[in-house]
Amino acid sequence: MDSQETPVSNASFDISKLIDTIDFAAKKHSFQKRNDPQGTPYINHPIGVAKNLTDAGIYDFATIQAAILHDTVEDTDTSFEEIEQQFGREVRDIVAECTDDKTLVKSERKRLQIETIPHKSKKAKEVKLADKLYNLRDVQRMAPVGWSKKRIQEYFMWAKQVTDGARGTNQKLEDQLDEIYSNGTFVYEGEKYKSHPEL
Numbered sequence: 259m260d261s262q263e264t265p266v267s268n269a270s271f272d273i274s275k276l277i278d279t280i281d282f283a284a285k286k287h288s289f290q291k292r293n294d295p296q297g298t299p300y301i302n303h304p305i306g307v308a309k310n311l312t313d314a315g316i317y318d319f320a321t322i323q324a325a326i327l328h329d330t331v332e333d334t335d336t337s338f339e340e341i342e343q344q345f346g347r348e349v350r351d352i353v354a355e356c357t358d359d360k361t362l363v364k365s366e367r368k369r370l371q372i373e374t375i376p377h378k379s380k381k382a383k384e385v386k387l388a389d390k391l392y393n394l395r396d397v398q399r400m401a402p403v404g405w406s407k408k409r410i411q412e413y414f415m416w417a418k419q420v421t422d423g424a425r426g427t428n429q430k431l432e433d434q435l436d437e438i439y440s441n442g443t444f445v446y447e448g449e450k451y452k453s454h455p456e457l
């Protein structure tokens with residue numbers, strides 16, 4: 259049998275679907291950069307969130323796809339209908355659970371994340387934990403442009419309130435987050451600070 263006759267296995271199907279998902283997110287985020295001094299491509303974030311999941315032993319396909327797509331509706335022109343059409347209802351629903359309503363003021367969005375996380379699905383909680391883990395590590399790596407020391411500390415404290423609402427979801431993700439909250443540091447204008455001064 260020559261290679262053209264090789265049947266498409268489940269593995270090839272999954273690999274194509276995964277690459278389609280990354281390709282979709284990369285195109286949607288292609289004009290965006292992270293808010294760090296280097297202007298890192300935005301797509302590094304969703305890929306890193308998906309990696310946090312697989313590193314924690316989470317391989318559920320829809321969860322990984324949702325992680326890759328989790329900021330497309332919130333931060334680009336992507337619609338939920340588009341996600342559903344291309345990737346199905348389950349992925350759409352997880353992405354929807356991870357999407358802030360940008361028509362609300364920031365303080366309300368922040369409050370809602372704390373209030374709603376305990377009621378989200380396990381898959382959405384996993385994506386949210388992996389998202390916060392990535393963003394906290396990113397803040398530790400480099401202060402985002404325009405963020406004061408106070409804003410960074412507030413971000414750590416707010417993130418803890420959100421992730422505390424998802425306890426009992428995935429031990430590996432929670433242990434990594436706890437390590438940051440209790441022993442983590444960040445550097446601001448050359449000085450080192452505790453990530454969570456109240457702990």
Ligand SMILES: Nc1nc2c(ncn2[C@@H]2O[C@H](COP(=O)(O)OP(=O)(O)O)[C@@H](OP(=O)(O)OP(=O)(O)O)[C@H]2O)c(=O)[nH]1
Pocket residue numbers: 291292293294303329332364389393394396397402403413
């Ligand atoms: N740490 C860090 N974050 C950056 C950077 N560039 C962009 N961000 C994004 O900024 C958001 C956190 O900043 P905030 O001030 O809390 O939120 P906002 O700008 O969206 O209102 C995150 O959004 P999110 O992923 O939707 O998560 P969430 O924190 O809003 O839940 C994060 O992905 C960067 O260089 N470093």
Ligand SMILES: [Mn+2]
Pocket residue numbers: 303328329389
């Ligand atoms: Mn995100």
